[in-house]
Structure formats: structure tokens, C-alpha cells
Amino acid sequence: MQTLIHQFWQLTFSGVAQGFIYVLISLGYTMVYGVLRMINFANSEIFMFGTFATVVVSRDLLGYGSDSQPIHGFTLIWSLALALVVSMIVSGVVALLVELIAYRRLRSRGTNRLAPLISAIGMSIVLSESMRLLTASRSVGSPRLLAKTSLAEIGGANIRVDQLMVVIVAPIMFFVLQWFVNSTRLGKGIRAVSMNEETAKLMGINLNRVISATFLIGGLMTGASAFFFETVYENTKYNIGFNLGLAAFTAAVLGGIGNIRGAFFGGLALGLLETYASAVLGSQWKPVTVFIVLVIVLLFRPNGIFGEAVQQTRV
Amino acid sequence: MKKKVLAGVAVVTVALGFAVSPADAAVKTYTLAYQGPLTGDNAQTGIDEIAGVKYAIAKFNAAHKGSIQVKLVEADDQGGAAGAGQVAPGIAKNTAIIGLVGPAFSGASIASFPFYKAAGLTLISPSATRVTLTDPTVASDFGGPVFHRLPSKDDKQGPALAAYAIKGVTAPVVYDVNDQSSYGVGLSGYVQTALKANSKVKLAGADAVDGTNAALDLSAVITKIKGANANVVIYEGYYAQAASFVKQLRDAGYKGIFASGDGTYDPGFVTLAKDAAEGARLTASSAVFQDAGAKITADFTKVIGTAPGTYAVEDYDATNVFLTCITKGATTRAKMATCVKTGTFTGLFKNTIKFDANGDVSGTGFINGFLVKNGVIISAGQVK
Known part of the structure; x- marks a missing residue:
């Protein structure tokens, strides 16, 4: 407890940075669930492909090596932006493939709800094992593009540039997504399908197009989180998405799965909870604490903290 | 899931x-x-x-x-x-x-x-x-x-690792972290026993992390280490997680000694941790070919x-x-x-x-110290 009191702001800053990574991954789960009422079990592998995309861009496309010095100025901004965009595109494309292969044909044939669930798990395993074979199961390090410079110390919290980037850019992406879902034609279509699929179809909404768009948007957000993760931790491997995906799924359920605002608060709450629990009880108690809190929340709020209450932001 | x-x-x-x-x-x-x-x-x-x-x-x-x-x-x-x-x-x-x-x-x-x-x-x-x-x-x-x-067994390596980690440090404030593996937990016990037996050492804290996840967020542990003003961190675990740990530790501004046991004694540690591995002290009951x-x-x-x-x-x-x-x-x-x-x-x-009845080599055995210098693990001689 002494650590929590004395290091509160440092822990909070780290927890918020980690929380925003969860927010973006949990959007991938929540978007798909909101529309299909099914969990996209392959989202963790969509994340994993995003992390490898960041590595490939910085290492192979831009030619930076493990001993390269961090870059600065316009080159840095351009390189990071390229890595971010490519990661988002790669994850988005993988998400689209998952929808096409694991969901669409089964949905068009009117199979029961379990079949796409299993096919999504199958896709998850295929993606993960393919990467395992490609990398011989080894961790892959990412070149350091962004120096881990400390910008300031606020209340004892060391504000590091890479974590600050996550804290600033991730919420911007979240609010852009929220605007998109609330205000654009396609976003309204997504919300309509989310509320009532049959009625939406009768109103002339192209169901397949909306579902594909939902997977794509979820994938783009997951890809962005993969970029942020890789920039902060500079390390990935074929099963990197498993633990993070589980955490993000937990965050989505905590906030209210299917609810964009729920994913936001669930992700942040989980990031902070994990950090505080590690500080007070020890890191080995982190998962235990998180799931005890999740169970308690669900006992009182079975649909998560936000549940179905915020209709206008539900996808 | x-x-x-x-x-x-x-x-x-x-x-x-x-x-x-x-x-x-x-x-x-x-x-x-x-x-x-x-x-x-x-x-x-x-x-x-x-x-x-x-x-x-x-x-x-x-x-x-x-x-x-x-x-x-x-x-x-x-x-x-x-x-x-x-x-x-x-x-x-x-x-x-x-x-x-x-x-x-x-x-x-x-x-x-x-x-x-x-x-x-x-x-x-x-x-x-x-x-x-x-x-x-x-x-x-x-x-x-x-x-x-x-x-040699970890009951010999533990005290040697503790001694090598604090060697040359005037007032050692040590933070001990293990990876929760069979190996890490066991070695950690012997390291901590040795540290507690040394009146000049302050064991500022101990923690355990998930050694199966090499890309784990360790910010909470690192915050505790920095909060304790530790100048020596000892990690008992394998090299992939050790590399992730030392990188996050250095990125957070930790300037003290990082020491680890034979699980980290591997060139892969330096490859993954890059510059952050520089100066790391390692021990192993291993000779240099x-x-x-x-x-x-x-x-x-x-x-x-x-x-x-x-x-x-x-x-x-x-x-x-x-x-x-x-x-x-x-x-x-x-x-x-x-x-x-x-x-x-x-x-x-x-x-x-010559093996004894339980499978160990008869005799006293040895523990060598190693140092990461200029991106290479070099021998620092036997740890007494």
C-alpha cells in the first residue's frame, strides 16, 4: 500500500497508457459483438499481425536495425506514421479475411451460432500457428525508432514520450471512431444493424457491407493498438495476442460488450486496476485481482458497467 | 477463452x-x-x-x-x-x-x-x-x-549470485524478482536467504512476474523498484523475459546493477535486450569452451x-x-x-x-561470474 501512496501518479500514468492499448483492442471485440452478437476469437491474432507489421515496416521497409540509433524530427514522424498506418491496414485486412472465411459463408447458409464461433477459433489457431512456424516460436525484437525520452516529471510520475504518445493519440482515435459511428451514413448503418438486423435489411441496408465494415474498423483499431504496443515494448511473438486479447476482452465485458463507451472505460479501468493490484499485492496477484473485480462487477451489473444503457453509442 | x-x-x-x-x-x-x-x-x-x-x-x-x-x-x-x-x-x-x-x-x-x-x-x-x-x-x-x-545446484548459485550482484556496491539496496518458474522460484529463495544473512545489504523488496509472457507490462514492478531506491536488481528467470525486463527497467531510467542467474546466461539475452543488457552481471555453473x-x-x-x-x-x-x-x-x-x-x-x-547416489557430481562444484560488455558476454572468473 505504501508503494501505491508514494508512487500513485507514476502508477496511474503507466496504468492509463496500458489502459489505452486495451481500449483499442477491446474495440475490435466490441464492434463485432455489437453487430453479430458473437465474439471474434481471432481478434488476438489480428493484434499479433499488427505488431509484426510494425516490426516489418521499421526493420525491413525502413531498414532500421537492432543497433540503429533512434531517429528524430520529420523522419521520426513520417516513420511512425507509416508504421501506424501499415499496422492498421494489415490488421484491418486480416480482420476482413476472418469475416470472409470464418463468418460470411456460414452466416449466409444460416448455420447455428456455434459454427462461426468454432470457425473463428480455427482462424485464430491457423493465424497463430502460421506465425509460429514462420518465426520458429521466437520473440522478435523491433528496432527503436522513438527514443524513450523522459519529457517531464509530474507529481513524481516520469512522463515518457512513447507512453505519452499512446495517451494522446489513442483517445483521439477513439473519439474519431465514436464520431464515425454516430454521424456518418455507414456508422448509422452499423448502429441500425446492431439494433435490429432484420429491420435494417428491410430499410435497404446492405448487411454484408456493414458487417465487413465493422470487422475492418475493429481491425483498424486493433492494428493501431498493435503499433502502440510495439513502440512501447519493442517485442512480439506469435502468441503475443493471447494474454493481451484476454485482457482486452475482459475490459470489453467489464465496460459492457457491444458498447463503444464501455470499451473505453473498461480498458482504462483494467489498465489502472492491473497496475494498482501489482503495486499493492505483487505482480503475481494481478490476474487474480482483475478477475475477482470482474466477477463482482458482473454480479451487480451483468451487462457490464455501461451495459446496454447508452444506446446512442452502442454499435 | x-x-x-x-x-x-x-x-x-x-x-x-x-x-x-x-x-x-x-x-x-x-x-x-x-x-x-x-x-x-x-x-x-x-x-x-x-x-x-x-x-x-x-x-x-x-x-x-x-x-x-x-x-x-x-x-x-x-x-x-x-x-x-x-x-x-x-x-x-x-x-x-x-x-x-x-x-x-x-x-x-x-x-x-x-x-x-x-x-x-x-x-x-x-x-x-x-x-x-x-x-x-x-x-x-x-x-x-x-x-x-x-x-552445481541453485543452493550454491543463489549465494554466489547474491554476492556477485552486490560486488563493489557500497550500500546495496536490492530488489529481487523471479519469473514464477520452478527454476526461478527456487533460485530466488536461495538468493534472498543469502541477502538477508548479509548485514550490509538491504533487501528492499521482492516480486514475481509472469515468466511465460515475454512482452509483459512490468511498469508496476519497475515503479516499486524505483520507489525503493534500489541500486541492485536481481532477476531469477530465463533470458527472453530477462531481456524484456531489463529493457523496461532501463527505459524507466533505472541506472543501477542488473544481475541474473544461469537462465539468463545466453547470447540471446544480449540480442533481445540490446544496449539495455550492457553491464549486466550473470552467474552460471558453466565453463567457457x-x-x-x-x-x-x-x-x-x-x-x-x-x-x-x-x-x-x-x-x-x-x-x-x-x-x-x-x-x-x-x-x-x-x-x-x-x-x-x-x-x-x-x-x-x-x-x-563421478555422480553421487542422487545424481549430482561429487565434489564442491563452482559458479562462474559473467559480464555483458560491448554486446558480448565475457567471463569474470569464478565467484567466491
Whole structure:
């Protein structure tokens, strides 16, 4: 407890940075669930492909090596932006493939709800094992593009540039997504399908197009989180998405799965909870604490903290 | 959330030395095995280890051309209990295998023991150091009568690691972190006991992290370390997680000493951690192959294609114990067990290798210190 009191702001800053990574991954789960009422079990592998995309861009496309010095100025901004965009595109494309292969044909044939669930798990395993074979199961390090410079110390919290980037850019992406879902034609279509699929179809909404768009948007957000993760931790491997995906799924359920605002608060709450629990009880108690809190929340709020209450932001 | 298929574990048979001609009926062929991490986060350890095994077999086959040839079966357990549980039954059933070098890691060893005990297959580990592996009072971990090992145990490494970590530090404030593995938890206990016994040392705190997740967010632990004003951090775990830890530690502005045990004694640690590994202090009950001389080092490089790496000496010696027994007629599992248990052997450095009743090498053993300097792990001599 002494650590929590004395290091509160440092822990909070780290927890918020980690929380925003969860927010973006949990959007991938929540978007798909909101529309299909099914969990996209392959989202963790969509994340994993995003992390490898960041590595490939910085290492192979831009030619930076493990001993390269961090870059600065316009080159840095351009390189990071390229890595971010490519990661988002790669994850988005993988998400689209998952929808096409694991969901669409089964949905068009009117199979029961379990079949796409299993096919999504199958896709998850295929993606993960393919990467395992490609990398011989080894961790892959990412070149350091962004120096881990400390910008300031606020209340004892060391504000590091890479974590600050996550804290600033991730919420911007979240609010852009929220605007998109609330205000654009396609976003309204997504919300309509989310509320009532049959009625939406009768109103002339192209169901397949909306579902594909939902997977794509979820994938783009997951890809962005993969970029942020890789920039902060500079390390990935074929099963990197498993633990993070589980955490993000937990965050989505905590906030209210299917609810964009729920994913936001669930992700942040989980990031902070994990950090505080590690500080007070020890890191080995982190998962235990998180799931005890999740169970308690669900006992009182079975649909998560936000549940179905915020209709206008539900996808 | 979902079931993961554990990494497929390939068991590949590799014939070393010279092919046995059908015409040459007098040539007798025997099979040994190696078990360790050949893929996965800690694969570099296994790759370096098996190179030592292959070198010993290649030299043996060349010396016994026309009479005896030895083949090697590779078993990849990825350094973990789950992987060991997948490969050990197959190795145990393959009765052609009369001896196994490994398992490399303690957790994988414990998971493998039931299969090898039932099959009577003799094991010599080059690097598994958990104390209970040779402690008959801890029946769940005890590998006897089949298990033997060459390195010193963690009850010797723990105090040595503690001493080496604080060496030269005027007022050591130590934070101890382990990876929750069988190996890490055990070693951590001995390190902490040694630290607490030293009145000049302040043990500021201890923590445990998830050693199976090499990309874990360790910010909470690091905040505690910085909050405790620790100037020495000791980590008991394997190199992939150690690399992630030391990187996050340095990124957070930690300037003190980072020390770790034989699980981190691997070039893969430096490769993954890059500059953050600089200055890291490591301990291992392992000798440096290059100290055996330039001639044999060059020969090793020529035969294997790479320079000898970590644990090459111990793997070379373990393999030679089996090969010596084969030349003495130990050509079945039962005979091999007797030979290894009762025989006296000579190591690369002319050291005597004789196992006690529980599988440890008789004598006091040694722990060497190592330092990461200019991106290379260099020897710092024996830790007293």
C-alpha cells in the first residue's frame, strides 16, 4: 500500500497508457459483438499481425536495425506514421479475411451460432500457428525508432514520450471512431444493424457491407493498438495476442460488450486496476485481482458497467 | 477463452558422422537423444547446447569409423513443462535411445521424469539447476535414479549470485524478482536467504512476474523498484523475459546493477535486450569452451559451423559420459544406467566426473561470474 501512496501518479500514468492499448483492442471485440452478437476469437491474432507489421515496416521497409540509433524530427514522424498506418491496414485486412472465411459463408447458409464461433477459433489457431512456424516460436525484437525520452516529471510520475504518445493519440482515435459511428451514413448503418438486423435489411441496408465494415474498423483499431504496443515494448511473438486479447476482452465485458463507451472505460479501468493490484499485492496477484473485480462487477451489473444503457453509442 | 494448440514439437532424427554402408555389417549403431528448447523464446540455449552434443558425437564417430556409430534424436520441449510432456513419452518409448542429454530446464525436467523413470532411460542434464531435482525428500521433483546433472545446484548459485550482484556496491539496496518458474522460484529463495544473512545489504523488496509472457507490462514492478531506491536488481528467470525486463527497467531510467542467474546466461539475452543488457552481471555453473584452447575451439567451429556457445562444455562432457559407456559395452538402457551411476569419467578440462547416489557430481562444484560488455558476454572468473 505504501508503494501505491508514494508512487500513485507514476502508477496511474503507466496504468492509463496500458489502459489505452486495451481500449483499442477491446474495440475490435466490441464492434463485432455489437453487430453479430458473437465474439471474434481471432481478434488476438489480428493484434499479433499488427505488431509484426510494425516490426516489418521499421526493420525491413525502413531498414532500421537492432543497433540503429533512434531517429528524430520529420523522419521520426513520417516513420511512425507509416508504421501506424501499415499496422492498421494489415490488421484491418486480416480482420476482413476472418469475416470472409470464418463468418460470411456460414452466416449466409444460416448455420447455428456455434459454427462461426468454432470457425473463428480455427482462424485464430491457423493465424497463430502460421506465425509460429514462420518465426520458429521466437520473440522478435523491433528496432527503436522513438527514443524513450523522459519529457517531464509530474507529481513524481516520469512522463515518457512513447507512453505519452499512446495517451494522446489513442483517445483521439477513439473519439474519431465514436464520431464515425454516430454521424456518418455507414456508422448509422452499423448502429441500425446492431439494433435490429432484420429491420435494417428491410430499410435497404446492405448487411454484408456493414458487417465487413465493422470487422475492418475493429481491425483498424486493433492494428493501431498493435503499433502502440510495439513502440512501447519493442517485442512480439506469435502468441503475443493471447494474454493481451484476454485482457482486452475482459475490459470489453467489464465496460459492457457491444458498447463503444464501455470499451473505453473498461480498458482504462483494467489498465489502472492491473497496475494498482501489482503495486499493492505483487505482480503475481494481478490476474487474480482483475478477475475477482470482474466477477463482482458482473454480479451487480451483468451487462457490464455501461451495459446496454447508452444506446446512442452502442454499435 | 480458447484452447491453444501447444507449439508442435518436432522430434527429428539426425544422423551424425558417417552413413553406415549396408556392406559394412560390422558397424554397430547406437542412439542418444538431446532434450531442450530448440524453438521458442529460449531456443538459443537449446541450439548452443545441442551443438556441444553434436560435436562430441561427430568426434566420436570419426574416431570409431568402421566399428561404432552414434545417432542423435532431437527432442524440442521449448524449455517448458507442457512441451516436455509432449516429447518425453515418445523418447521414452523409443527403445533404441539408450541415453539422453538433458532436459535443459528444471521445469521441463520435472515434467519429463515420470516417463523416463518408467522407461529406465538415463538422463544427464547440462543445465538444470533446481535443487529438488536431486533431493529424494521431495518426491514430486526428484529425478532419481535416472536423473544426473553436471552443473552445481541453485543452493550454491543463489549465494554466489547474491554476492556477485552486490560486488563493489557500497550500500546495496536490492530488489529481487523471479519469473514464477520452478527454476526461478527456487533460485530466488536461495538468493534472498543469502541477502538477508548479509548485514550490509538491504533487501528492499521482492516480486514475481509472469515468466511465460515475454512482452509483459512490468511498469508496476519497475515503479516499486524505483520507489525503493534500489541500486541492485536481481532477476531469477530465463533470458527472453530477462531481456524484456531489463529493457523496461532501463527505459524507466533505472541506472543501477542488473544481475541474473544461469537462465539468463545466453547470447540471446544480449540480442533481445540490446544496449539495455550492457553491464549486466550473470552467474552460471558453466565453463567457457574457449578456455579449452584455440585448437579445439577452431575444430568445434569447423565441425559444427558455429563457435561454441553457452553450456557447450557441459553438453560435450555429458555426451562423452554416454559415449565412454558405449565403448565399455553399455549398449542397453539398463547397462547404461549402471555405467553412468558407477563410472568415473573425465571432462573437457581434465576434471573428474563421478555422480553421487542422487545424481549430482561429487565434489564442491563452482559458479562462474559473467559480464555483458560491448554486446558480448565475457567471463569474470569464478565467484567466491
